[in-house]
Amino acid sequence: MKSKVSNWEYKLLFTKNATALDITLDKKSKTDGLIKIKVTPTDYQPKVEEKLREYARKANIKGFRQGKVPTGVIQKMYGKSILVEEVNHMLSHSINDYIKSNNLKVLGEPLPNHEKNSIIDWDHQKEFDFEFQIGMVDDFAVTLGPKIKLKSYSIKVDKKVIDDTLMDLKSRFGKQSHPETSEINDNLFGELISENPDDKKSGYIPIDKLNSKEQNRFVGLKKDDVINIQPASLFSDTKLVSSYLNLSEDEAKKGYDFKITTISRTEPAEINEELFDKVFGKGAVKTxxxxxxxxxxxxxxxxxxxxxxxxxxxxxxxxxxxxxxxxxxxxxxxxxxxxxxxxxxxxxxxxxxxxxxxxxxxxxxxxxxxxxxxxxxxxxxxxxxxxxxxxxxxxxxxxxxxxxxxxxxxxxxxxxxxxxxxxxxxxxxxxxxxxxxxxxxxxxxxxxxxxxxxxxxxxxxxxx
The missing domain is CATH 1.10.3120 (Trigger factor, domain 2)
Incomplete structure (x- = not known):
């Protein structure tokens, strides 16, 4: 049930056990509001008393037979916690019901006013006022139609792409070897040595991915050779420095000695049934x-x-x-x-x-x-x-x-x-x-x- 009044306030009677919880919404703008809830003894007392009687029936307290503990004793021991629990339970349900009943398009969750809540005197107060900040989204329309024009791109698969893919597959499924001397298509694995002896890093350098002017320096090297490098200038794409050498942008600007630990070479796989099965699964391709x-x-x-x-x-x-x-x-x-x-x-x-x-x-x-x-x-x-x-x-x-x-x-x-x-x-x-x-x-x-x-x-x- 929703009734709208002139000052942008809404009121809902939340009925539970014949009690009415008073809730209002102070709408500051189309997107911001404050839910205010007043809780009186009429709202919570029946439930609190019911819980106290239930505790009294089940309580096992020294000096009293089970089920014979006076309600006053239970009130002193548990009354405050029962009251807090029941009021919080009532708040949670009433806010949710209020939002649903008034069809409020709420974002996130209501935020309680902790400053206001912190000064509540649960021992002596009988009536309680709570505030919850809410954020809402205003109504909007989505108009979809032919006037919205976008492009879809059909990427051409040309011979070069197929040739490159085939070369990549032959390399990926090829046989690994570790030659004594490096060549243009080899990968050099090694350690990066800097001025700081505790700063140990490792990585690898694919020679054919280097800038052309750098490549010759890395051909003809052997295991345990040390070569000085400036990582930032090795590759045309600076992202490759991070990928291959595990260096940040700032680290890549420093100079390092690169000590070769392994030279890795891939002999391209032959185009045969073994390669077909490795790439697409056994028997999927025959020729x-x-x-x-x-x-x-x-x-x-x-x-x-x-x-x-x-x-x-x-x-x-x-x-x-x-x-x-x-x-x-x-x-x-x-x-x-x-x-x-x-x-x-x-x-x-x-x-x-x-x-x-x-x-x-x-x-x-x-x-x-x-x-x-x-x-x-x-x-x-x-x-x-x-x-x-x-x-x-x-x-x-x-x-x-x-x-x-x-x-x-x-x-x-x-x-x-x-x-x-x-x-x-x-x-x-x-x-x-x-x-x-x-x-x-x-x-x-x-x-x-x-x-x-x-x-x-x-x-x-x-x-x-």
Whole structure:
């Protein structure tokens, strides 16, 4: 039941055991409000007395027979804790009921006014006033239609990509050897020696990944040779320094001696049935032609996933950037700090709040689309998805008949795992997929062919 009055206050009579709990909402703005609750003896006394009688029946106190302890004795011993427990229980339920009954779109959880609560005198006070700060999201609309135009990129799989992939597979599944002297395609494993003897690090240097002007220095070296390096200038991509040598950006600016402990060389695998089986599984591919076709299909599928992922990010940015949603930012900061168990500091908020804000807006937009488009995921759908995943894990449809009679039990066991979190993760994933699919159906998506290099440049620009 909802009744609206002129000063933006709402009142709800919360009925329990024939008592009325007085709750009002002082709405400071469209997104911020203060829930005020007045609790009187009429509200809590019947429950408190019932609990006292229950304690008296069960209490085992020296000097009294069980069940014969006077209520006054129980009152002195347990009265205060029973009162606090009952009032807190009543507050929790009444706030939740109030929010639901008034259809308040609350973010986070109500924050109690600890300063006000700390001065309550539970020994002598009879009436109690509580305040809870809440943050709300105002109504907003999501309009999806052909006027929203985005591009989907079809990444071309050219001969160079296939050749590079084939070379990579031959290298990955090739035979390892440890020659005496290094050559251009070898990897040098070793220790990084700095001025600080306690600062010991290790890593490796793939010679063919070095800047061309550096490569010759590393050819013709042997185990235990020491070569001076300036990590920051070794590679054209500075990220590789961290990947290969385990150095931070600042550490990479220093000079080191690199002592070689191992020279590793990979002899490329031959294109034969052994390689086919290692890459795609036993018997999946029989000929070199089939092998190349399978590589092309796999690369194409991977590119499709990358392209879809990029499109979905573009959709998210498009909607978040253009749909006006006003959030209670001050409340959210307070709530994150209050519930962060000391891990959410002002510095952390300063760094991460915008990202949190964006994520929250996207969740709200998805929820609104699901509501408008009547998108639902049933528990039975989640179970079927879990069964498909399990079958895939066991080897696909080939083993379906063998485990069919156990499949329901295996799926139920998985979905109930992690205190039901496995179910919720799969449910949320399926729901998000349905929402995204609906968005794609309603907006205009133009497909554009693009090379891999062009796509990489596009994604790098997007991330920056």
């Amino acid at each position: 070199e032609e089939e092998f190349i076709q399978k590589i092309e299909q796999t690369v194409s599928d991977n590119y499709k996933r990358e392209s879809d992922h990029f499109l979905e990010h573009e959709i998210q940015h498009e909607l978040v950037d253009h749909i006006k949603i006003t959030l209670p930012e001050d409340f959210l900061r307070d709530w994150l700090k209050a519930t962060g168990e000391g891990k959410i500091t002002d510095e952390v908020l300063e760094k991460e709040f915008n990202e949190y804000n964006t994520s929250l807006k996207w969740d709200l937009i998805k929820n609104k689309i699901a509501e408008d488009q009547k998108i639902k995921v049933e528990a039975s759908d989640v179970k079927e998805k879990a069964k498909d995943m399990i079958l895939e894990q066991f080897g696909g449809k080939a083993v379906a008949d063998q485990i069919q009679d156990k499949l329901d039990a295996i799926a139920d066991n998985y979905l109930s795992g992690e205190d039901g979190q496995n179910f919720m993760k799969l449910y949320n994933q399926m729901r998000s997929e349905k929402i995204m699919q609906k968005i794609k159906e309603l907006i205009t998506i133009d497909e554009k062919p693009i090379s891999l290099d062009e796509f990489k440049k596009l994604t790098e620009k997007h991330h920056h």
